[in-house]
Amino acid sequence: MTQHVFVRRVGIAVGIALVVLLITGLLGTAFAVLLRVLAALLIALPLRAGAEWLHRRTKLPNGLALAVVVLLVLGLLGAMGWLFSARIGEQASQMREQLPEAYRSFQERIAGTRWGEWLSQENLSYKKILGGGSEWLGRATGIFSTTIGVLADVYVVVFLALFIAIQPKLYRAGMVMLVPKAGRDRANEVLDKVSSTLIKWFLGQLFSMTMVGVLTALGLWALGMPLVGALALFAGLVTFIPNLGPLVAMVPAILLAFFNGGPQEALYIVLLYLGVQAVESNILTPLAQKSLISMPPALIFIAQLVIGSYAGILGLILATPIMAILIVLTKMLYVQDILGDNSVKV
Template sequence: MDQPTASTSASTSVYVRRVGIAVGIVLAVLFVLGLLGTAFSVFLRLLAALLIALPLRAGAAWVHRRTRLPEGLALLLVALLVVGALGGMGYLFSTRLSEQLSGLQQELPQAVRDVQARVGGTRWGQWLAGENLDYRRLMGGSSEWLGRATGVFSTTLSVLADGYVILFLAVFLAVQPKLYRSGLVLLVPQSHRARAHEVLDKISDTLVKWVVGRLVSMAVVGVLTVVGLGLLGMPMAAVLGLFAGLVTFIPNIGPVVSMVPALLLAFLNGGPHMALYVLLLYLGTQTLESAAVSPVVQQRLIALPPALVLVGQLVIGAFTGLLGLTLATPIIAMAVVLVKMLYVQDVLGDDAVQV
């Protein structure tokens, strides 16, 4: 009787040990994935800081070559010019923009009510009304809205904190780039440090060109939107055009977001026909930017396969959110540079491939 009991106890012990090992492996994998997620989140903020610091350094280098000013003074001059340009634009348009923003704030609620009234006059709108849908219940009660408001407030604080960190990182990187580059290159074997500097130079050049390309696309979209809305007689054309240009920096989502306030105002001021014209204007502007402006600019600056960019945006955006989606293209550009230089050229020995 003792032998079966001992055998059962041993089998149970082995089973428990195996379960413990399996649980330990799962926890270790989850821990590693969490570390990788945190590291990639930090990397995204570092990349955002680099996208600010590197163009400033490039501008300072250009001023240094042209004027022979010390690099530090040239950087200060470029930074002051950028801040001054932004401040000057804000001062010149502050009065008009504030008036238009005030009008936009007042007219948007009316536009929403007008859309609801027009929808209620249609057959499907009357059908929805006949269904006695409790919109308050669908949208959530007061506690639900309070939770959403709290979430928006915490998200805003998180964005402001990220912006603060990114801005200060950009300042440090712009002021002392050689310090951080030297520390990074020290991690590479001494025989490969010259190549490491070449790779870092190419990555820096690629990121600067990407920023320049995005600024050109944003400017084109903003100007075309302002001109088009002005020709259509739409109010607040400057605000809507500025908003359309700014959100163009965010791929895929930005153009859709920029349409919403313009369509509501068009519906309010001119009815469905005006809304249709505004929709066609936005679609035409974004199509022109996506099919003509952006490819030409990017081809002259950095050559990336469009399908690769789209897949990268979908994958990175799905795992990292809006910031990852916004920075997906420069991440892909960096990856392409690394693969071509470190694998194709150095490992495969194919020096004919251009980077």
Template sequence: MEQPTPFNRLSQSAYVQRVLVAVGLALLLLGLLGLLGLAFSVWLRVLAALLIALPLRAGGDWLHRRAGLPAGLGLLLVTLVVAALLGGMVWLFSARIGEQVEGLQQQLPQAIHDVQLRVQGTEWGQWLARENVDFTRVTGGTSEWLGRATGIFSTTLSVVADGYVIIFLALFLALQPKVYRAGLVMLVPKAGRPRANEVLDCISSTLVKWVLGRLVSMLFVGVFTWLGLTWLGMPMGAVLGLFAGLVTFIPNIGPVISMVPAVLLAFVHGGPHQALYVVLLYLAVQTLESAAVSPLVQQRLILMPPALILIGQLIIGSFTGLLGLTLATPIIAIIIVLVKMLYVQDVLDDDSVAV
């Protein structure tokens, strides 16, 4: 017996209308998802501004308490000191780093090519050749590697462009934090506003501690990487050390990223033995940072589970790119505070869990 078709049960116009409604709902859902992604991208930039504004404000408040200065004057002094330090670093290293970055751009293609030749000359490289494995295809080739590097640098430039907006937003937030905070607390029912203030205080303190901890780790890794590379006779030690210190801002993944250009250059200038020494240097610096510096910083500032950080980076970074990957850890820190205070303490009534 012939099965009835949609056109047997409904008129053609009604069926078309249902199809159009389904398509419209699908497009609406896609539009809402796009808006959510855009909104999350905006909130990432707001969070980046908060990570600048909160430490500046905390420094100004510290001067206000210790030296009796007006809060606004303390904020101004802290901002000027930070700006002077950053400007001094740029002025001291700009000429040398500029030359070294140019040299790095010129030597990286040759370094990649030399790595390919050296691997092909090894026993396991010859085994890959016998197995008909195209090493150039596996590594992507020099042009593809340069294309990927160009994509990374273009993404970085996009983040730098966003930095102007983030910096100005941070200044506005640091100048009048009470205004924005009061507006946020106003959205909470009156009975919950005292608790909302407690939660915001804890989040602010957590973010400030995290920034301070990252700065200590960045300084340690940058300085000791620079000294170690200089001791090994590696060229461009300053720019490689600065790069290692900067990407340390990204926990777990940053140290791996920082090692790649240094190892490639070591292959060019000293061969496999030099590359091995560079790998050992980076491992030693990261081990010292993880075993000595981070525990000391975490004990005094903030404790974050490494596995949870890595999971958050993988999830958030896959949706939001470089900025989301960089800010994954403070996002996790905020979520931890909210879960502990609003769920564990308030809903489960368990005050034994410290924040």
């Protein structure tokens, strides 16, 4: 092989590698954008549905009805923030102060067990687990950069949601226009089903989150736990992430129970959270989303693993609605249209 041929082949290989990297980067960027669009849709669709309901009931113009709905939502959020900010903020501050000591207490209590030996060998200090300067979580997140990134994402998602809510027909018509004329009626049917599925899922999640927060607060209060408000609010918020959210919510409560009481109190906390999770999974969620498509828990968990590993925390949060959309599209476009099996209902 001459040197000229060798150099040419190396150049071709490097060129292919660069093209692959470019395509991968573009796909990753496109997927990140699509996740933010989906997050905006989850806000815009309920707002638009509320505005249309108000328009039908009061005959207000669509624009004015949407403005009323947005103002009502902002007013409700502001009232909740005003009512709970001082108390919850104080409790959250206390929880941040107590958790390091609670974790050290937990380590001391299990020091003589195999788990304690493993924790000592791995040097899993509280600082390593929950953050700090040069540790893995501190390096991975970076408090300042993460805060700026989250605020930027919130800004983009909220304003994109408002644009979509104000003129939904404009964006919908643009999507349908990309479909051949013969299939545009079917495309509208599919978009209607996707929209209704996302609205029902989102409202069902809000209901489940609220009830989990209330049930957790009642249980913690009955057990005499401190920082009931902060722990219950945290439990309700992370319920938005199926499967993994309840496990995350349980950790600070268990540590505080160890610190303030002991193993028996921690066991009561575990039983409480497992009980609330059982009620949420078997009663609240089916009740709130009874008209939705069926999504097996294992399928949701797989989607969380795949999308979360690829897109981070936002992918983990949005894995369930993404799976819901994929199931709707599969049933309507593949099973019904391509396979011709209309016995499958969506």
